[in-house]
Amino acid sequence: MSNLLDMIAEMPTLRPMNFLTPGMRYMLIGTFLFSLGSLSVKLAGIRVPTSEILFVRGIIGVVLCWYILRKAGIGVFGTRKFVLLMRGFLGFASMLAEFYTIVHLPLADALVLLFSHPIVVALLGWLVLRERVSKGGMVAVLISLAGVAVVCRPGFLFGTGSAMDPFLLGVALLAVLLTSLAILTVRSLAKTEHPAVVMFYPPLFIAMLAPLFSSDWVMPSLTEWCMILGVAVFMNAGQYYMTRGYAIESAAKICGISCLEIVFAVVWGFMFLGEIPDVWTVLGGSLIVFGTLILGKSGQTRPAPAQKD
Template identity: 45%
Template sequence: MLSFSPGARSMLAAAVCFSLGALFIKLAGVRLPPMEILFARSVVGILYCTILLRRQGANILGEQKRWFLLLRGLLGFSALFCTFYSFVHLPLADATVIVFAHPVFVALFAAIILKEHLGGRGTVCVLTAICGVLLVAKPSFLFGHSSALDPFAVTVALAAAVLSACAIITVRFLSKHVHALTIILYPTLVVAALGPVLDGGNWLMPQGREWALLLAVGLVMNMGQHFMTVAYRQERAAIIAAIGYLEIPLAALFGTLFLSEIPDLWTCAGAALVVLGTLALGGGKKGS
């Protein structure tokens, strides 16, 4: 019988929550615009973070590094919007694979900005993961035919991976100075402030089950964030990252069961390369 550590169980719960959240985003996005769905998620996130911060007696907006917190908020907001957009406009499995390439960009940016050594092994891992993304995206300049995927949506998914990587770099800096929940709170505050201004004119009044879907998105996505935070505190990062890739087969499963989205062989092969490359990257941080 399998036995999991508390941290592993927390990350398993997080992976299920994030996968369900992606499904609910896809279902709500049949009629509602992505920014409106993101706004609903952020309202729940603000309530969640504020309640926990007050219980712990921490400063909600942070006592220092507020300009960096604002930068983190803007990057997080942009990454979340691109992620939500890609979930709505791409098959769940394809969008999840591309967005999950963000550790590759974290490694690249850390090497450039933080001067962290990437090494030969790290370079091979990065190139492997990038090849996986190309197999999923199937660009016409390589495959010689038009991809079934929306090229603009693929570009947005790649932007989500890049922006997520930039946000993670700022989190690595801020985590030494600011409460973790405050770091999580800032993107939701930016969404609440800018969402209605940037896209409010296109919002639609939710109808029927859409109210339940918006609430479900907010609840399960923030529960996933909470479980993931707990997991990283209880277990080694490499193990948590490995379990997090459960989101890819779960996305494929939910897409098949509820949306009739069956991944093709290119998507499966690309997912395998992305997982292989990023896990090997995480397991060989020192490079060679």
């Protein structure tokens, strides 16, 4: 499977992208695949419960990670089991909230909000890991938070009722927080664990826990099965390519590529769902993307020097 994905990334048909570095090409492919996965979630979720979609994605993810680990001759369960279990639970919880957000909000609005997680990662890195945020990083945080406020338009700032259902907005923001916490665990585990081991735990937790969160599963139609399998294939493949991209390229160079997921969401929403984002979504999304780019160019965060006892 991994050899096939590598061959796709190096196909001659990608020659028009020769101006991009290999890491940027991997990120572009991964971003495109993730956008297709989000569209598949949206289409399948019209009738199929979120937890059912998530369950299939988890089963396929477990099989893929098991295959990679077996081929590499590496143990499945890793060494830092408590942190890996935490990673698995956070991955499950964040993905459940993300899928629910994508299903119930317009696709562009959902991804604009979910895309604000780099800002929360920077803030949590400062608060939890004692990482210093540069001046440029602080400016990026403020710009992106302003973008989130523009998309949400809370009444206490805009003088009117929120443009979004408060419950859906709460789920979206919870997804952002959980995703950010999951990323922090990955940053910690990357020092000691094989990437495929870290990737194995979220789908394992998804496969075990997703059935507990729904009692109204349905038998999907053939079209819905295609959409559900599309979620699993596109998102797992997208994760693979993004991981390859981050492994060989600096975040500053490829964060701009990942911003294209919002653009793809607007295009797919218009083409397949008849969704046209309003001026607030466009303005807020632009601020979030701009802030993310500044955050990447500023080097995000720098580790704080060790404190003397």
